[in-house]
Amino acid sequence: MEIRQLHADDFEEGLGLSEYAFQYKVSGEDRERARAKFKPDQIWGVFEGTSLSAKLVLLPLQAYIQGKPVSMGGIAGVATWPENRRQGYVAKLLTHTLQTMNEAGQTLSFLHPFLIPFYRKFGWEIYCEYKKYNIPVDKFPRKAEIQGSVKRGAADIEVLQQLYVTFAARYNGTLQRTAEWWKEKVLDEDTHQCVFYSQQGEPEGYVLYKIVNKELVIDEFVYLNEKARQGLWTFLANHDSMITGASLKLVPSDDILPYLLPDPRIAQENYPYFMARIVNAQAFIENLSFHALSGIRERLLYIEDEHAPWNNGLWRWTVAEHGEVSFTQILGDRSNADLICSIGTLTVLLMGYRRPVEMARYGQLSGTHEAVDWLEKLIPQAQTALFDFF
Template identity: 70%
Template structure:
């Protein structure tokens, strides 16, 4: 068995596996374009006697965590041939990729799971969810008078990006978008946008939407204040003679739109979305900022991580009064530590998706009651979200 990055001449083998696994077909014209864009150094494969058995793509991405940018390994396109399934190829590849990410300094990894239980076995855990609304035109938010203007399809990409950055920074786990990502993964020829600009000339919000089958399909709704939110909804509501309703996708889980509607009884759905995994616990924690406290506190933490041995085992967690922390290995056994959890539980705890008391209540986090109470106090409250897909 050989695990390595693909070569440029192996484009067809990689594409054939993806087409079969994900049940799609690339046209002859798009095949040429895709080959020109192919980045073999990002695609890893398992080979037996020169034949590609399984593969995945490792994307060098960055995400927002606590108002800072963290290097993240985005895993996409995990695939294997049906005759090669349940032979350990994907498992071997995932373990290898964890080592690669660790060597690359990517302290966090994210992926969209085809099957959540499968990736949980390897330490990834659901870290965010999104809402989906279907609103008939008769239940749209009330139109309001506002100071400023909404400009349709007239914003510079840099302006949209600046607004997105400020909105995305509110959440842990949102993607830091490059201009290339905007052009290739966010905007396409069917996407319209409305940009709200205040009377002072300041851009304060935007909406990305499509008109499909007499419906407003809203891909992204970004606003910095209530004035921008109301103005953008008034702009959308002015489509009432053209559409029968609106479909809002990828809405953050902390969104309050239904409560703000005149009639909140609309169709709402909630979806577990991406999974995340801390790749290097020491690096992640030592760059994390905990809540301030009066004095230095130390507790021992046992991390269970069978697929990343550099994380697995007991550690001394020290948090300073200013919220900075250190994580130092100890020789203690599981039963001798103050706190104990898996790497997946540690991930969702620090990202803010679940609170310590919630995880402790259901047995995902165990330990001394005083240590659990301390953890509840020092881990900052946060919201998680992701508006992208890979």
């Protein structure tokens, strides 16, 4: 067995595995376009002899954490032939990929799970969820007289990017988008765009949407202030003669739109979305900002991480006067630790998806009451979100 990156001449075998595993077919001009975009250096495969048995894609991405982009390895396209399943190929690929990301300085990794329990075994954990709304047209937000204007049509990617960055950087776990990502992953020929501008001509929000079977399908709703939110909703409500309602997806979990509706009783869904994993705990933690603490400024944390041994073990977590931290591995075992948790639990705590007191209450974080309270005060409150898919 060999684990290696694919080569240019592995295109057909790699695409064939994807077609079989994900049940689609690429033919004709689409196949040639796929060949032109083929990036074999981003695909890792398990080979038995010359035959490809399993593969995954490792995307070099950036994610916003505390408003700053962090190098992140995005895992996608995990696939195995049915006759090769349950032979540990994907497990070996994931372990190898963790080593690869660590060597590349990618301190974090995201993936969209086909089965959450499977990836939990390797240290990935749910870090965000999204809301989905279905709003009948008679329950839309009220139209408002707004000082500003909405321009419909193909906006410059630079304008959309400017608004997206300001909005997305408020959350932990959103992607830093490139112009190529906008073109390949976000916008398509069926997507309508509208941008809200202030009276001074400054862009303050946008909506990406489609009209499908007399329904507004809203893919992204981004606004920088309440005026922009109301202005965009007034624009959408002016479709009332041609639609029966609207569906919104990938809405951040902290959104309160239903409360703001004249009648909040609409169909709502909360859905666990992507998983995250800290690849290198020391590098990730030392790049974060924390609350300054009075009193005890040091605790010992034991991290359980059997698939990334450089994380596994006892760590001294020291907080300086202004919140800067050092995170140093030391000799010792669980009996020496003030706090004990898995790498998955540590990930969701530092991302802001869950709080230390909450995780301790349900047995996901072990430690004395004083140590848990120390960690609760140390980690800033945050919200997580993701508006993309890969």
